[in-house]
Amino acid sequence: MTELGSVKRPYLADLFRSDGLEDQVIGNLAQRIGLRLTDGDRRALAATVRRLAEQVRTADTEFEHDDPFPAYLA
Amino acid sequence: MTVLPFLALDQIAEAIRTKKVSPVEVVCDALARGRRLQPRLNCFISLLEEQAIDEAQRAEREICLGRYRGLLHGIPYTVKDVFATAGVRTTAGSRVLGDWVPQKDAAAVASLRAAGAVLLGKTNTSEFAAGPTTANEHYGPARNPWDVDRVPGGSSGGSAAALAAGIGAFSLGTDTGGSIRMPAAACGVVGLKPSIGSVPRRGVVMLSWSLDTVGILAHSVEDGARVLDALGPARGVETDAAPSPFRIGLPIELLDEPCDPEVRRIFMAAIARACERGAHVERLSVPWARHALPVNNLISWFESWAVHERIFVAHSKSYGEAIRRRLLMGAAVGAEDYRTALRIRHGFVRRAEDLFRRIDVLALPTLSVPPPPVGAEEVEVAGQRISTLDALGRFTRFASFTGQPALSLPCGLTGGGLPVGLQLIGPIGGDRRLWQIGQEFEAAIGWDRPVPPGIS
Numbered sequence: 001m002t003e004l005g006s007v008k009r010p011y012l013a014d015l016f017r018s019d020g021l022e023d024q025v026i027g028n029l030a031q032r033i034g035l036r037l038t039d040g041d042r043r044a045l046a047a048t049v050r051r052l053a054e055q056v057r058t059a060d061t062e063f064e065h066d067d068p069f070p071a072y073l074a
Numbered sequence: 075m076t077v078l079p080f081l082a083l084d085q086i087a088e089a090i091r092t093k094k095v096s097p098v099e100v101v102c103d104a105l106a107r108g109r110r111l112q113p114r115l116n117c118f119i120s121l122l123e124e125q126a127i128d129e130a131q132r133a134e135r136e137i138c139l140g141r142y143r144g145l146l147h148g149i150p151y152t153v154k155d156v157f158a159t160a161g162v163r164t165t166a167g168s169r170v171l172g173d174w175v176p177q178k179d180a181a182a183v184a185s186l187r188a189a190g191a192v193l194l195g196k197t198n199t200s201e202f203a204a205g206p207t208t209a210n211e212h213y214g215p216a217r218n219p220w221d222v223d224r225v226p227g228g229s230s231g232g233s234a235a236a237l238a239a240g241i242g243a244f245s246l247g248t249d250t251g252g253s254i255r256m257p258a259a260a261c262g263v264v265g266l267k268p269s270i271g272s273v274p275r276r277g278v279v280m281l282s283w284s285l286d287t288v289g290i291l292a293h294s295v296e297d298g299a300r301v302l303d304a305l306g307p308a309r310g311v312e313t314d315a316a317p318s319p320f321r322i323g324l325p326i327e328l329l330d331e332p333c334d335p336e337v338r339r340i341f342m343a344a345i346a347r348a349c350e351r352g353a354h355v356e357r358l359s360v361p362w363a364r365h366a367l368p369v370n371n372l373i374s375w376f377e378s379w380a381v382h383e384r385i386f387v388a389h390s391k392s393y394g395e396a397i398r399r400r401l402l403m404g405a406a407v408g409a410e411d412y413r414t415a416l417r418i419r420h421g422f423v424r425r426a427e428d429l430f431r432r433i434d435v436l437a438l439p440t441l442s443v444p445p446p447p448v449g450a451e452e453v454e455v456a457g458q459r460i461s462t463l464d465a466l467g468r469f470t471r472f473a474s475f476t477g478q479p480a481l482s483l484p485c486g487l488t489g490g491g492l493p494v495g496l497q498l499i500g501p502i503g504g505d506r507r508l509w510q511i512g513q514e515f516e517a518a519i520g521w522d523r524p525v526p527p528g529i530s
Contacts, residue, residue, distance in 0.1 A: 022406040033390035053411045055368035
């Protein structure tokens with residue numbers, strides 16, 4: 001949640017970020033579809049997603065994107 | 075005339091056109107091979123015997139009446155079972171669509187039908203085209219004709235296995251992360267992935283909207299390129315002249331990734347043979363290229379979850395274990411990471427454009443290992459244990475990610491008698507030039523289409 005004036009509201013980025021929620025997302029979905037998933041399975045799947053996301057974030061830092069704005073706005 | 079299933083497409087076509095052989099003979103021969111080899115290779119989900127003979131008889135009548143439609147008229151072929159076929163069950167390798175009989179052909183199938191080609195059957199695939207081994211949980215694993223204890227690659231593994239066994243002159247496949255090139259390499263045939271969007275995808279069961287590409291598996295680059303011509307206008311300039319000496323780029327960092335030493339040696343020997351015929355080689359530092367594997371995977375997982383979400387929730391028990399796990403993981407990928415991945419891809423494509431100002435093709439082994447044993451979750455690569463998925467897909471993601479045209483062609487056999495594939499990647503829209511360079515490589519390598527042992 002991000003404080004904006006006196007109102008706390010989620011920014012889109014907060015809503016869309018799944019850091020740390022992978023376990024929960026996978027667990028909830030498995031439950032919803034009636035899939036028996038052991039804790040170990042769930043954690044392993046979540047860890048794979050986290051590892052992949054981490055690799056993508058690392059790639060992003062190594063990748064020099066073109067700056068979409070003129071330098072004086074930086 | 076003896077029907078030779080490994081003849082070049084234009085030779086079979088010429089024999090049909092001049093009535094030295096009838097389409098019915100050619101098709102019946104291919105069906106007989108299919109029937110005989112299916113128990114060993116499990117390359118088909120549906121073999122369409124009656125329909126194929128009907129179509130062959132129609133082709134024969136038309137040709138006898140002087141209505142020859144062209145190169146593909148009466149030519150038998152197969153289709154990966156993710157392409158909709160009017161009146162014929164289309165499963166996408168899943169129980170979810172186990173009884174689906176579409177009313178319309180996919181666009182690519184309709185084009186081939188209009189050209190008079192004869193559909194032999196729907197080939198085995200990884201469920202929903204997700205996975206590089208064609209270890210299908212519902213219809214059984216497809217097997218490699220070179221060694222039936224090995225995978226044929228995937229996800230178009232049934233297509234590659236059928237073709238390598240001489241069943242059909244070519245096969246229609248799809249490629250999202252290497253699903254045409256990987257099985258082509260594993261089975262010793264050619265796989266062509268054109269620039270993304272070149273061939274219409276209408277009627278293909280989707281895996282990833284931004285990555286799925288329709289392409290061809292064939293016995294030679296020329297055969298594949300000629301079939302692609304029937305599917306839509308090819309991109310790039312066609313020249314009759316032999317291509318001028320071309321420039322090959324070798325991406326240093328990708329080639330430093332774990333790769334089976336024998337695969338690497340056979341690949342480098344093929345590059346050396348191309349150089350003997352005048353090609354120039356440049357070793358290029360492309361450190362960013364190694365990011366293609368994870369970023370492409372994240373995009374594919376995210377999009378395949380979005381594609382399946384509604385159906386998955388209602389029919390999850392009909393999905394196999396492997397795709398179910400993949401979809402669960404796709405559901406947990408955050409949209410921000412997907413956004414980051416798309417942004418990386420944008421930068422990646424621009425860098426690739428710059429790269430291809432210096433070279434004509436980027437060359438890599440197609441697979442980093444020989445085809446692994448059926449059921450192996452890990453393989454040993456240069457002393458390291460690596461997941462089979464990563465070992466198979468490590469080198470194919472680059473062109474999937476950028477949408478560039480790419481091909482795989484056989485460049486030799488390991489000491490154990492397993493095929494090794496060489497992959498060439500061209501610039502977006504440079505398909506024709508890439509196919510020409512592929513033919514130059516074929517000539518340099520001298521692959522004489524050996525028939526897998528035990529396949530007569």
